[in-house]
Amino acid sequence: ADPTWPSPNDELEEIMYQVSGFRGRGFGGTVIPCSNEASGPGRQNAAEWLRAAFHDMATTTFLSNVRAGGLDGSLQYELLSSDNLGPGFNTTLKFMADYYTSRSGVADLIALGVYYAVRSCGGPVVPVAGGRVDALGGGPIGVPLPQNSAFTFSQQFTRMGFSTTEMIQATACGHSIGGVHDAEFPEIVPVGTTENGEVPLDSTVAVFDNKVVTEYIAGNTTNPLVVGPSIKATRNADFKVFNYDSNVTIAAMAGASEFNSICATVLQKLIDTVPDGVVLSDPIQPYAVKPVNMQLALNPGATTMQLTGYIRVRTTDMGGDSVSSLALNFKDRSGGTNCGSASCQYTATLLGATEGFDDSFVWFPINAAISTSTGISSFTVDLNMASGTTQSFDNNGNSYPMQDAVLIQKPQSCLLSGTLTVTAAVRNDRKSLPVNVFLSYKTPTGNANRPIPTLKNSTVAMTEGTCVGGYTFYTANYTGLGDLAYASKIDVISGSDSSAFTDDFNAASELAATCQPFQNPPSSLCSTGQASTPPGSSTSSSVGTVSSTVSVSITSSTSIESSSTTSSATVSSTSSSAAPTETLHHRDDLGEYVLVGCQKESTAGRALSGASFAYDSMTLESCMSNCTGYTYWGTEYGRECYCADSLDPTSEDAPLTDCNMVCSGDATEYCGDSNRLELYSTTASQPPPTATLAPKPTVSAYVQVGCYIEVPGGRALTGAAYPNDALTLEICASNCTGFTYWAVEYGRECYCGNTLDPLSTPAPDTDCQTMVCAGNRFEYCGAGNRLNLYQLGTAPSASPTR
Ligand code: HEM
Numbered sequence: 001a002d003p004t005w006p007s008p009n010d011e012l013e014e015i016m017y018q019v020s021g022f023r024g025r026g027f028g029g030t031v032i033p034c035s036n037e038a039s040g041p042g043r044q045n046a047a048e049w050l051r052a053a054f055h056d057m058a059t060t061t062f063l064s065n066v067r068a069g070g071l072d073g074s075l076q077y078e079l080l081s082s083d084n085l086g087p088g089f090n091t092t093l094k095f096m097a098d099y100y101t102s103r104s105g106v107a108d109l110i111a112l113g114v115y116y117a118v119r120s121c122g123g124p125v126v127p128v129a130g131g132r133v134d135a136l137g138g139g140p141i142g143v144p145l146p147q148n149s150a151f152t153f154s155q156q157f158t159r160m161g162f163s164t165t166e167m168i169q170a171t172a173c174g175h176s177i178g179g180v181h182d183a184e185f186p187e188i189v190p191v192g193t194t195e196n197g198e199v200p201l202d203s204t205v206a207v208f209d210n211k212v213v214t215e216y217i218a219g220n221t222t223n224p225l226v227v228g229p230s231i232k233a234t235r236n237a238d239f240k241v242f243n244y245d246s247n248v249t250i251a252a253m254a255g256a257s258e259f260n261s262i263c264a265t266v267l268q269k270l271i272d273t274v275p276d277g278v279v280l281s282d283p284i285q286p287y288a289v290k291p292v293n294m295q296l297a298l299n300p301g302a303t304t305m306q307l308t309g310y311i312r313v314r315t316t317d318m319g320g321d322s323v324s325s326l327a328l329n330f331k332d333r334s335g336g337t338n339c340g341s342a343s344c345q346y347t348a349t350l351l352g353a354t355e356g357f358d359d360s361f362v363w364f365p366i367n368a369a370i371s372t373s374t375g376i377s378s379f380t381v382d383l384n385m386a387s388g389t390t391q392s393f394d395n396n397g398n399s400y401p402m403q404d405a406v407l408i409q410k411p412q413s414c415l416l417s418g419t420l421t422v423t424a425a426v427r428n429d430r431k432s433l434p435v436n437v438f439l440s441y442k443t444p445t446g447n448a449n450r451p452i453p454t455l456k457n458s459t460v461a462m463t464e465g466t467c468v469g470g471y472t473f474y475t476a477n478y479t480g481l482g483d484l485a486y487a488s489k490i491d492v493i494s495g496s497d498s499s500a501f502t503d504d505f506n507a508a509s510e511l512a513a514t515c516q517p518f519q520n521p522p523s524s525l526c527s528t529g530q531a532s533t534p535p536g537s538s539t540s541s542s543v544g545t546v547s548s549t550v551s552v553s554i555t556s557s558t559s560i561e562s563s564s565t566t567s568s569a570t571v572s573s574t575s576s577s578a579a580p581t582e583t584l585h586h587r588d589d590l591g592e593y594v595l596v597g598c599q600k601e602s603t604a605g606r607a608l609s610g611a612s613f614a615y616d617s618m619t620l621e622s623c624m625s626n627c628t629g630y631t632y633w634g635t636e637y638g639r640e641c642y643c644a645d646s647l648d649p650t651s652e653d654a655p656l657t658d659c660n661m662v663c664s665g666d667a668t669e670y671c672g673d674s675n676r677l678e679l680y681s682t683t684a685s686q687p688p689p690t691a692t693l694a695p696k697p698t699v700s701a702y703v704q705v706g707c708y709i710e711v712p713g714g715r716a717l718t719g720a721a722y723p724n725d726a727l728t729l730e731i732c733a734s735n736c737t738g739f740t741y742w743a744v745e746y747g748r749e750c751y752c753g754n755t756l757d758p759l760s761t762p763a764p765d766t767d768c769q770t771m772v773c774a775g776n777r778f779e780y781c782g783a784g785n786r787l788n789l790y791q792l793g794t795a796p797s798a799s800p801t802r
Pocket of ligand 1: 043044047048050051054086088144145146153170171173174175177178179180181182184185237241270
């Protein structure tokens with residue numbers, strides 16, 4: 001059956017199935033394709049991910065039916081252990097760190113990594129459950145080492161709770177991809193004997209297949225853990241393992257389908273090996289119909305709230321074009337069908353498509369006004385099929401639940417330089433209950449060998465502010481959240497325990513840098529209970545107008561209206577004529593920019609490809625400020641913002657009427673439409689760019705030393721390497737925290753080290769002023785074979801330690 005929504009696995013489900021396309025989560029970034037060597041030549045990241053899962057799990061002990069350790073993310077504390085030679089564990093965790101949240105723990109991500117790695121390499125589906133619990137520290141050592149005896153291997157796997165048959169199976173499955181590296185295992189692969197430092201474990205280094213078995217059985221294997229120098233060095237581990245039961249188990253894996261089904265089972269056991277007390281969920285399945293990012297927020301005027309988000313529909317078994325539209329049927333606050341002045345039904349048309357490894361999905365954007373007086377408690381979904389039939393989904397009989405008791409107001413919330421302001425609207429019938437923000441935020445460890453940041457949380461009581469109709473605003477502030485503040489997740493909670501309502505897991509990255517005032521707060525109609533809120537008869541439901549004949553005097557609370565402390569307005573009108581304060585219209589000019597018009601997206605890539613932003617509080621002003629210094633910027637699809645210095649030539653003009661989607665953060669402005677940009681460009685007199693391309697003498701705690709030449713055939717800095725297609729000096733500095741030196745090279749490479757190789761010699765500064773950083777066109781990032789070198793807090797004149 002379809003999973004029931006919401007589920008604690010919702011975040012993992014997205015990461016698992018939204019592999020690419022619209023709202024693709026990008027978790028496969030370095031492991032798709034399987035041959036991806038994102039961390040250097042001869043290092044397949046997919047193989048690194050699979051090995052990382054084994055090493056995390058392998059330190060478990062299963063004694064007298066009691067299990068300690070297992071797949072618990074303890075690897076993050078064990079990177080300096082002799083068990084974990086090589087950079088692959090660090091690069092694996094570093095990549096996964098961005099996905100680490102309160103709902104996607106490190107251990108669950110490592111487990112998902114096995115699914116991704118194996119599937120990306122063409123192997124079977126390994127079912128993944130959620131619910132692992134991350135360890136708080138490292139475990140004992142105990143990963144099998146190639147020099148161990150066959151008997152020791154069997155004992156180590158017994159300790160893990162694996163039979164000797166499973167030992168052989170797991171090792172064969174693991175060793176289907178990747179290889180042995182000279183840097184870590186020179187006794188097995190003598191340094192300099194290979195082109196890229198790696199000898200593959202079978203003839204198909206980047207395919208998850210049975211070759212590791214068939215070549216072993218046929219006697220023509222080149223697996224360095226079976227043949228070659230490992231024999232004399234007694235490190236021929238795969239021979240010792242495969243031969244343990246005189247090849248019985250390994251022979252039974254020779255068939256391709258047998259290999260795949262055995263591997264699916266034994267790798268599932270590997271990732272489901274968890275400490276006692278941890279209860280795993282059922283394997284995560286993709287929803288047939290899933291609400292994603294559903295958000296309610298009071299609209300300006302507070303007579304309606306806007307329901308935004310998406311419905312994702314799984315089309316794996318029916319083809320992407322088989323659903324022509326989708327209707328949401330709302331239930332009002334008390335479960336009935338009184339939707340006040342608004343309709344109880346909303347129809348959405350198709351927006352985009354997403355692919356998983358084995359699934360496909362299409363998306364329907366939701367942007368519906370709901371009357372605040374009647375509210376919403378749930379909805380059901382009807383899929384209108386191209387065939388003319390309708391398929392109804394009601395969340396397994398539960399309807400899809402929504403609560404309108406507490407809403408985060410993203411336009412009135414903001415995040416700037418580690419300072420977060422959260423504003424929530426709480427229904428007035430719940431005003432006697434406490435209102436809190438629960439913040440989950442990340443703090444870097446500051447240790448290059450601990451790449452997973454620490455996840456912290458904090459609960460803060462919110463302060464009551466202005467009453468707007470049937471709701472009251474509450475705010476809270478956090479400061480000092482640091483560099484990773486944008487990665488925070490915000491819950492706003494009304495009440496406690498069983499009476500609590502929560503608007504949860506809101507991404508701080510969706511907030512703008514400045515909080516916007518709430519537009520057109522209603523007049524004196526602050527109602528005490530939801531039932532007594534008058535229906536929208538005296539107040540126009542159209543956004544941006546106040547039509548009642550009253551004097552308005554609002555005392556603002558601190559952050560809701562940041563620009564003034566007290567604002568008052570007198571609006572007089574007859575009962576029929578509204579007095580608009582600001583109405584929905586195209587803005588002809590803004591700051592130094594003028595409206596070019598409505599522009600079609602380009603047919604190849606983006607019309608504006610310099611930088612992009614997307615958040616639910618999008619306004620023209622915030623996009624303009626995001627794009628400072630660029631010649632062009634434009635908003636699209638209500639919540640997207642793009643900047644560039646040139647417009648892609650394949651982008652064409654469109655009628656201005658095409659751009660009729662309201663900005664998600666300002667109901668009086670237009671922000672393009674689907675595939676349409678509301679395009680602005682600089683006026684004839686170009687504003688001076690705020691940033692210029694120039695060398696940067698200091699970057700965080702580091703000082704620029706100069707331009708250095710790479711070591712012939714080697715590296716000047718050998719501590720760590722972080723290639724990055726969005727590289728900036730700041731990113732490299734943060735990657736290399738803890739190291740004495742770091743340097744950028746060739747626009748996208750970042751190297752760290754505590755010493756500089758003596759063979760690296762200075763070059764003229766101008767050598768390092770030819771290539772800009774891949775992620776910042778105002779910064780220089782070395783050149784081919786040239787390092788732009790920085791040193792920890794030392795005067796630029798100091799000569800480097802070698
Ligand atoms: C007796 C058991 C095992 C021993 C002694 C062993 C040993 C090794 C060694 C020495 C390497 C070379 C690493 C390098 O040079 O980067 C390696 C690679 C690898 N191992 Fe194992 N292993 C064992 C079991 C497993 C298991 C159970 C799995 C997973 C199911 C696994 C997955 C991998 C993978 C994917 C690689 C390739 C890594 C890469 O290319 O970066 N191994 N193993």
